[in-house]
Amino acid sequence: MRLLTHNLLSSHVRGVGPRGFPLRLQATEVRINPVEFNPDFIVRMIPKVEWAALLEAADTLHLIQVPKEPIQGYEHNEEFLRKMHHVLLEVEVLEGTLQCPESGRLFPISRGIPNMLLSDEETET
Amino acid sequence: MDSKHQSNYKLSKTEKKLLRKQIKARHTLLRHEGIETVSYATQSLIVANGGLGNQVSRNQLLPVLEKCGLVDALLMPPNKPYSCVRYNTVEESKKAYDTLNGKEIVDDLGQKIILYLNFVEKAQWKELGLQTLPPGLKVIEEIISPEDEKMLLESVNWTEDTDNQNFQKSLKHRRVKHFGYEFHYESNNVDKDKALPGGLPDICESMLEKWLKEGFIKHKPDQLTINQYEPGHGIPAHIDTHSAFEDEIVSLSLGSEIVMDFKHPDGMTVPVMLPRRSLLVMAGESRYLWTHGITPRKFDTVQASKGHKSGIITSDVEDLTLNKRGIRTSFTFRKVKQTPCNCSYPLVCDSQMKEAPASFPESDKEALQLEQDYVHRVYEEIARHFSSTRHTPWPHIVEFLKALPSGSLVADIGCGNGKYLGINKELYMIGCDHSQNLVDICRERQYQAFVCDALAVPIRSGSCDACISIAVIHHFATAERRVAALQELVRLLRPGGKALIYVWAMEQEYNKKKSKYLRENRTSQGMKEEISNDTSVQELLVKELPNVGRQDSAHSVSSINDFQDGGCNSRNVANSKLPIHTNRTSFHSQDLLVPWHFKGNPGKDKRVESLGSLGSHDPSPVFHRYYHVFCEGELEAACQTLSNISILQSYYDQGNWCVILQKV
Numbered sequence: 001m002r003l004l005t006h007n008l009l010s011s012h013v014r015g016v017g018p019r020g021f022p023l024r025l026q027a028t029e030v031r032i033n034p035v036e037f038n039p040d041f042i043v044r045m046i047p048k049v050e051w052a053a054l055l056e057a058a059d060t061l062h063l064i065q066v067p068k069e070p071i072q073g074y075e076h077n078e079e080f081l082r083k084m085h086h087v088l089l090e091v092e093v094l095e096g097t098l099q100c101p102e103s104g105r106l107f108p109i110s111r112g113i114p115n116m117l118l119s120d121e122e123t124e125t
Numbered sequence: 126m127d128s129k130h131q132s133n134y135k136l137s138k139t140e141k142k143l144l145r146k147q148i149k150a151r152h153t154l155l156r157h158e159g160i161e162t163v164s165y166a167t168q169s170l171i172v173a174n175g176g177l178g179n180q181v182s183r184n185q186l187l188p189v190l191e192k193c194g195l196v197d198a199l200l201m202p203p204n205k206p207y208s209c210v211r212y213n214t215v216e217e218s219k220k221a222y223d224t225l226n227g228k229e230i231v232d233d234l235g236q237k238i239i240l241y242l243n244f245v246e247k248a249q250w251k252e253l254g255l256q257t258l259p260p261g262l263k264v265i266e267e268i269i270s271p272e273d274e275k276m277l278l279e280s281v282n283w284t285e286d287t288d289n290q291n292f293q294k295s296l297k298h299r300r301v302k303h304f305g306y307e308f309h310y311e312s313n314n315v316d317k318d319k320a321l322p323g324g325l326p327d328i329c330e331s332m333l334e335k336w337l338k339e340g341f342i343k344h345k346p347d348q349l350t351i352n353q354y355e356p357g358h359g360i361p362a363h364i365d366t367h368s369a370f371e372d373e374i375v376s377l378s379l380g381s382e383i384v385m386d387f388k389h390p391d392g393m394t395v396p397v398m399l400p401r402r403s404l405l406v407m408a409g410e411s412r413y414l415w416t417h418g419i420t421p422r423k424f425d426t427v428q429a430s431k432g433h434k435s436g437i438i439t440s441d442v443e444d445l446t447l448n449k450r451g452i453r454t455s456f457t458f459r460k461v462k463q464t465p466c467n468c469s470y471p472l473v474c475d476s477q478m479k480e481a482p483a484s485f486p487e488s489d490k491e492a493l494q495l496e497q498d499y500v501h502r503v504y505e506e507i508a509r510h511f512s513s514t515r516h517t518p519w520p521h522i523v524e525f526l527k528a529l530p531s532g533s534l535v536a537d538i539g540c541g542n543g544k545y546l547g548i549n550k551e552l553y554m555i556g557c558d559h560s561q562n563l564v565d566i567c568r569e570r571q572y573q574a575f576v577c578d579a580l581a582v583p584i585r586s587g588s589c590d591a592c593i594s595i596a597v598i599h600h601f602a603t604a605e606r607r608v609a610a611l612q613e614l615v616r617l618l619r620p621g622g623k624a625l626i627y628v629w630a631m632e633q634e635y636n637k638k639k640s641k642y643l644r645e646n647r648t649s650q651g652m653k654e655e656i657s658n659d660t661s662v663q664e665l666l667v668k669e670l671p672n673v674g675r676q677d678s679a680h681s682v683s684s685i686n687d688f689q690d691g692g693c694n695s696r697n698v699a700n701s702k703l704p705i706h707t708n709r710t711s712f713h714s715q716d717l718l719v720p721w722h723f724k725g726n727p728g729k730d731k732r733v734e735s736l737g738s739l740g741s742h743d744p745s746p747v748f749h750r751y752y753h754v755f756c757e758g759e760l761e762a763a764c765q766t767l768s769n770i771s772i773l774q775s776y777y778d779q780g781n782w783c784v785i786l787q788k789v
Binding site for chain 1: 493530531532534551553555557559561564565568573574575576577578581582583584585586588589
């Protein structure tokens with residue numbers, strides 16, 4: 001699970017709604033996977049990222065310092081773009097957990113795959 | 126082109142014919158096997174029509190090839206109508222190419238074969254990876270002496286008169302005799318109330334006591350079936366009925382060795398050599414979940430180096446050869462089970478599947494249970510096989526994905542094996558599916574995927590530029606749940622975002638054209654399947670005789686007009702049973718169960734009406750998947766119940782109803 005993916009995931013436990021985001025990340029195994037740098041792609045991604053969630057996740061994984069918000073004129077700042085490329089696409093959480101911030105429910109991540117299946121009682125109808 | 130001839134030299138008629146055949150072999154290899162031949166000389170050659178799959182053995186082909194030079198390696202993949210030879214030098218390879226093209230040899234059945242050679246870049250095959258025996262399987266070699274083997278074989282009286290209740294039946298393919306209890310082939314079960322007089326033969330009793338004491342078997346059997354297989358005989362792949370017999374099933378092989386195939390529902394096949402005088406012990410998973418069978422043929426593909434030792438037949442194509450079968454007699458000992466089966470493999474268990482047959486759901490709770498039993502559990506079991514039949518992306522879906530702007534965030538809800546996750550590298554695609562096993566396959570392909578329910582997708586609202594839902598919503602058992610699934614898709618979209626939805630159509634013939642599902646008769650459930658090895662003579666790669674046209678069997682197909690009059694029958698009688706569909710025919714009900722057969726079984730395209738309970742007619746396992754097939758306009762109407770969307774496109778594509786919608 002890459003951090004860009006984590007940025008999209010939200011808890012669906014019943015009654016939680018938007019307070020189910022972001023999921024608290026805890027990783028026991030992380031791998032760095034080199035990915036070809038595509039600056040245009042990163043430029044387009046930046047506005048779609050929920051920045052606070054990304055900061056929190058990057059911090060938990062003790063990654064390189066992520067700026068508090070996108071730098072002014074980031075579209076042309078290669079250093080910034082490369083940093084974001086690394087954080088969003090090259091860090092893979094292989095083992096760990098995701099926790100619903102509202103209900104505390106834990107979802108396991110195993111072999112890079114989060115299992116977000118809820119039991120019938122927990123599902124929102 | 127033949128290197129001997131100048132470009133201005135006129136080719137004779139036979140030379141032209143040879144060239145044509147050679148080119149045909151080239152095309153067939155590429156099209157069906159993915160093997161690319163090259164026009165320049167290399168050390169390696171593909172020998173079309175010279176393969177184990179068309180009855181040419183190693184010791185026939187090798188001397189022929191060695192006449193042209195030093196052979197580095199001869200690779201003979203099992204069941205293929207070609208081999209690959211690598212010579213020590215290019216010159217020797219060229220000599221083979223020049224002299225052996227069009228050469229006539231004789232195969233193991235005495236038939237004339239013509240070889241066609243083409244150069245290839247490399248002579249290697251992907252290793253299938255280490256195989257292990259199915260869990261619970263053991264082969265104990267030399268468990269009896271040759272003297273005992275002789276004695277046992279002579280003790281079988283095949284010509285006893287038929288009033289004797291130790292039934293001698295002559296089945297189409299082999300001779301059988303039963304002791305202890307009679308086995309009924311129509312029901313694949315024993316009559317537990319009617320024990321046969323005499324029990325098991327005395328010689329067997331002492332042998333079984335010995336095996337018990339020595340720990341080879343754990344339980345004392347009370348039923349014996351003696352099978353005699355002549356070369357060419359076999360037994361279709363099956364699981365011994367769970368409720369009929371206890372866990373341990375043992376089989377003693379006499380007279381000749383044989384290769385028995387074990388298949389797992391996910392498609393994995395393990396061929397196991399059973400030597401003479403060996404005892405096969407099947408317990409646990411190998412007894413309850415894997416099918417076992419013997420292909421009806423006169424030769425088995427075996428490992429040249431291992432001879433007649435037991436074990437898995439490797440996929441090492443450098444070591445394979447053919448072994449002629451002899452008459453094999455098996456003594457299969459089983460213990461009759463007096464209580465219902467309670468194993469851990471419910472999907473293939475007749476006791477556990479005998480619960481109320483699937484019926485049209487009356488409530489959300491029943492719908493959930495139906496989906497659990499007839500969608501989720503089945504996909505988990507068949508994931509790998511299912512994945513192997515889902516490899517060609519559909520063009521319109523590819524078109525949709527490729528038209529999305531670079532940098533779009535796209536979710537594939539119900540992504541299956543991840544078929545669409547890598548189509549457009551300019552997108553950031555994440556996939557999710559209910560099946561852990563299918564998501565594992567996505568992961569193997571390095572895609573971003575997770576496990577979840579399509580009615581509760583854990584993605585934040587309004588975050589996706591696009592979503593796709595391909596062949597998913599038709600698995601939901603009520604109209605409310607289907608709409609709820611659509612609602613989830615729309616929730617994920619940002620304003621202006623698009624969703625593409627595909628569902629199976631009730632109408633499998635549209636505008637007088639039959640869908641691929643109806644047309645594809647030879648290969649079932651998908652595109653290329655390996656040529657079944659149930660036929661005893663494999664097809665040649667390049668035929669000498671004119672091709673006899675393939676015949677499509679006639680199917681009754683209802684056209685779209687049938688439905689326009691009555692409208693789609695969406696009324697379902699309360700508590701009505703869900704009908705079981707016959708594959709490759711048109712649908713007669715909107716809610717139904719569609720069979721999925723274990724890979725490689727014959728008869729899956731034929732009209733086998735399985736009566737809902739396992740093992741009644743077809744001894745090989747069938748999984749049923751629940752579907753609600755959609756009528757024309759039904760998907761559109763369902764989408765239109767959602768307030769915040771507009772439908773951009775609505776069309777029919779190869780047996781599916783499709784909608785592209787946009788969130789406003």
